[in-house]
Amino acid sequence: xxxxxxxxxxxxxxxxxxxxxxxxxxxxxxxxxxxxxxxxxxxxxxxxxxxxxxxxxxxxxxxxxxxxxxxxxxxxxxxxxxxxxxxxxxxxxxxxxxxxxxxxxxxxxxxxxxxxxxxxxxxxxxxxxxxxxxxxxxxxxxxxxxxxxxxxxxxxxxxxxxxxxxxxxxxxxxxxxxxxxxxxxxxxxxxxxxxxxxxxxxxxxxxxxxxxxxxxxxxxxxxxxxxxxxxxxxxxxxxxxxxxxxxxxxxxxxxxxxxxxxxxxxxxxxxxxxxxxxxxxxxxxxxxxxxxxxxxxxxxxxxxxxxxxxxxxxxxxxxxxxxxxxxxxxxxxxxxxxxxxxxxxxxxxxxxxxxxxxxxxxxxxxxxxxxxxxxxxxxxxxxxxxxxxxxxxxxxxxxxxxxxxxxxxxxxxxxxxxxxxxxxxxxxxxxxxxxxxxxxxxxxxxxxxxxxxxxxxxxxxxxxxxxxxxxxxxxxxxxxxxxxxxxxxxxxxxxxxxxxxxxxxxxxxxxxxxxxxxxxxxxxxxxxxxxxxxxxxxxxxxxxxxxxxxxxxxxxxxxxxxxxxxxxxxxxxxxxxxxxxxxxxxxxxxxxxxxxxxxxxxxxxxxxxxxxxxxxxxxxxxxxxxxxxxxxxxxxxxxxxxxxxxxxxxxxxxxxxxxxxxxxxxxxxxxxxxxxxxxxxxxxxxxxxxxxxxxxxxxxxxxxxxxxxxxxxxxxxxxxxxxxxxxxxx
Numbered sequence: 152x153x154x155x156x157x158x159x160x161x162x163x164x165x166x167x168x169x170x171x172x173x174x175x176x177x178x179x180x181x182x183x184x185x186x187x188x189x190x191x192x193x194x195x196x197x198x199x200x201x202x203x204x205x206x207x208x209x210x211x212x213x214x215x216x217x218x219x220x221x222x223x224x225x226x227x228x229x230x231x232x233x234x235x236x237x238x239x240x241x242x243x244x245x246x247x248x249x250x251x252x253x254x255x256x257x258x259x260x261x262x263x264x265x266x267x268x269x270x271x272x273x274x275x276x277x278x279x280x281x282x283x284x285x286x287x288x289x290x291x292x293x294x295x296x297x298x299x300x301x302x303x304x305x306x307x308x309x310x311x312x313x314x315x316x317x318x319x320x321x322x323x324x325x326x327x328x329x330x331x332x333x334x335x336x337x338x339x340x341x342x343x344x345x346x347x348x349x350x351x352x353x354x355x356x357x358x359x360x361x362x363x364x365x366x367x368x369x370x371x372x373x374x375x376x377x378x379x380x381x382x383x384x385x386x387x388x389x390x391x392x393x394x395x396x397x398x399x400x401x402x403x404x405x406x407x408x409x410x411x412x413x414x415x416x417x418x419x420x421x422x423x424x425x426x427x428x429x430x431x432x433x434x435x436x437x438x439x440x441x442x443x444x445x446x447x448x449x450x451x452x453x454x455x456x457x458x459x460x461x462x463x464x465x466x467x468x469x470x471x472x473x474x475x476x477x478x479x480x481x482x483x484x485x486x487x488x489x490x491x492x493x494x495x496x497x498x499x500x501x502x503x504x505x506x507x508x509x510x511x512x513x514x515x516x517x518x519x520x521x522x523x524x525x526x527x528x529x530x531x532x533x534x535x536x537x538x539x540x541x542x543x544x545x546x547x548x549x550x551x552x553x554x555x556x557x558x559x560x561x562x563x564x565x566x567x568x569x570x571x572x573x574x575x576x577x578x579x580x581x582x583x584x585x586x587x588x589x590x591x592x593x594x595x596x597x598x599x600x601x602x603x604x605x606x607x608x609x610x611x612x613x614x615x616x617x618x619x620x621x622x623x624x625x626x627x628x629x630x631x632x633x634x635x636x637x638x639x640x641x642x643x644x645x646x647x648x649x650x651x652x653x654x655x656x657x658x659x660x661x662x663x664x665x666x667x668x669x670x671x672x673x674x675x676x677x678x679x680x681x682x683x684x685x686x687x688x689x690x691x692x693x694x695x696x697x698x699x700x701x702x703x704x705x706x707x708x709x710x711x712x713x714x715x716x717x718x719x720x721x722x723x724x725x726x727x728x729x730x731x732x733x734x735x736x737x738x739x740x741x742x743x744x745x746x747x748x749x750x751x752x753x754x755x756x757x758x759x760x761x762x763x764x765x766x767x768x769x770x771x772x773x774x775x776x777x778x779x780x781x782x783x784x785x786x787x788x789x790x791x792x793x794x795x796x797x798x799x800x801x802x803x804x805x806x807x808x809x810x811x812x813x814x815x816x817x818x819x820x821x822x823x824x825x826x827x828x829x830x831x832x833x834x835x836x837x838x839x840x841x842x843x844x845x846x847x848x849x850x851x852x853x854x855x856x857x858x859x860x861x862x863x864x865x866x867x868x869x870x871x872x873x874x875x876x877x878x879x880x881x
Contacts, residue, residue, distance in 0.1 A: 181585035184242035184335040189217035198239045208238040216332045219806040224331040227320045241317035248337025255306025257333040271321040276313035283311040338586035347683035349506030352386045352411035361386040363410040374405040393499040398490040410485035417505025424474020426501040440489045445481035452479045510683045513676035517581035524551035531576040550670045560669040576655035583651040583675030590644025591656040592671040609657040618653035702790040709761040718748045725774040806877040813849040824866025
């Protein structure tokens with residue numbers, strides 16, 4: 152199965168959505184430093200910082216980082232600013248990004264941005280002119296990702312709302328420190344789940360057997376000072392106190408480990424990890440010194456070590472969650488800290504956990520899953536044939552179909568000495584949004600995708616007509632291996648900052664590398680890097696055996712259907728709905744039960760008020776009530792409204808220049824009576840024409856500089872799709 156949960160539960164929910172409509176992986180609004188005519192200080196400002204010497208500090212063309220062209224740049228230069236001097240560029244966004252958005256900038260430099268170079272860069276966020284956060288670019292909470300054309304994305308998950316980002320470039324001891332700034336952004340980071348199923352290392356009356364401490368690894372005399380204090384704090388009911396792991400610097404193999412017992416057995420696929428801290432910002436070197444291991448019945452199951460394999464998320468109060476997705480069940484987790492080379496390291500361990508994957512990954516990804524995929528419209532392939540003699544590919548359409556078999560894949564083969572590159576571009580059955588993860592699921596004949604193999608895989612995103620416009624790209628160590636899906640299949644992905652419709656994988660063969668790669672599908676999803684505020688064990692199973700529970704969008708509402716295999720003293724079902732991941736479930740209706748029955752019963756309920764709800768995803772569950780009043784909860788079904796109109800129409804180029812040819816591309820053939828209209832920013836209709844074909848040209852003489860809204864309506868005047876269009880004066 153491509154994604155077991157998605158296709159068994161949510162796949163059923165989506166199957167009944169209106170024909171021709173598609174889904175979006177995420178709906179949050181992105182914001183950019185993008186203005187038609189940027190001015191200072193409204194849209195950007197430059198500054199000198201600190202009191203140090205800053206010789207030849209300058210910002211050239213600052214307005215270019217604030218215009219609508221996301222490919223040109225401002226240049227920040229700091230020469231010989233070795234005594235604390237710095238120069239900064241602040242960029243206002245097109246709106247206010249809320250807390251938990253990704254705050255970042257896309258930059259480029261003539262030199263590699265290693266740890267030393269990152270230490271010269273400072274990122275700040277502002278809201279209404281007041282500083283909100285400040286981080287140095289080499290902090291563990293800041294992600295540095297190499298993109299195409301020597302571009303680098305620096306970003307972090309903002310703890311507070313912001314409407315402006317600033318980058319400050321300090322001098323380097325080597326002389327010139329020059330940074331090109333392309334644009335700033337605030338894009339959605341996650342869907343926060345306030346509650347999640349799982350198990351923590353918490354006990355009302357902890358016993359000594361609930362934890363285990365292990366120190367050593369080197370001569371006893373050398374490892375003096377290494378150890379664990381207050382280990383019981385990591386297994387009691389208090390989630391704000393902690394145990395402390397300490398290792399001594401420069402002492403070889405010395406380590407300190409703490410193993411904790413969970414409240415119950417976490418099944419395979421649950422995220423395994425710890426909530427940790429050190430009283431300040433966690434350095435990347437500290438993360439590289441950590442190892443997390445799972446246990447079941449006292450036997451070690453899986454282990455991950457270092458920044459390349461462990462996930463890290465900043466939580467409130469300078470705490471972090473460090474974890475990985477398990478492949479086997481576990482009932483204990485262990486964290487081990489190895490000694491650093493040059494610093495005394497103290498780590499605070501609050502508690503261990505095993506939490507459902509829904510809190511860490513999207514349960515409604517958008518996939519390349521078409522019923523009958525066609526070449527060029529749903530998939531495209533290309534190869535460097537001159538350098539790839541003997542290379543071959545087969546069944547490329549299988550990476551774009553909706554067959555959910557582990558043997559359903561496209562395949563490319565490379566001769567042993569071939570140095571060629573193969574590309575497979577896959578259209579998503581919906582839209583990838585800024586902030587989504589764009590990725591590919593693949594398998595190679597080398598099961599372990601190490602850093603060397605990752606250097607030969609690149610993932611690109613595309614937009615525009617038939618995926619002709621390259622948007623973003625990621626390769627080498629910045630391409631995250633998200634782990635095994637099953638049968639040695641890997642999820643490879645990167646976080647995006649712009650909307651996209653296609654995902655392409657480039658695979659390069661070579662001497663000593665894999666000779667075959669199997670490509671299963673492309674995806675766009677919400678990585679959910681947040682952390683639930685409340686974790687509890689799964690609910691008591693229903694005394695009613697529930698065979699199926701489904702939801703689908705119908706005309707003006709949501710239809711819920713469920714079927715039981717048997718029932719015992721079933722009084723009724725209360726239907727409950729939540730309008731977001733942070734809101735409570737509320738009862739919206741009730742259906743009488745069948746009492747006691749050995750035969751299955753089918754039920755149906757229609758939520759007429761669904762269309763009036765503003766969120767794009769609605770959450771439903773059943774509260775089954777027994778005759779004696781006992782209550783039991785069903786699993787949650789998610790129904791998405793994100794299919795309504797977002798990808799029914801594509802306007803390009805957007806932004807466009809005055810007098811430039813602008814096309815309106817309809818995803819499917821228009822129905823009779825459909826009309827495309829263009830409205831000015833004040834609601835005045837500028838132009839309208841029948842949608843008689845899938846591609847329409849907008850009249851350039853009717854559209855001067857400004858903001859417009861392109862609207863597609865059906866024969867009775869109902870809005871089918873709309874898109875904002877920006878026309879600049881240059």
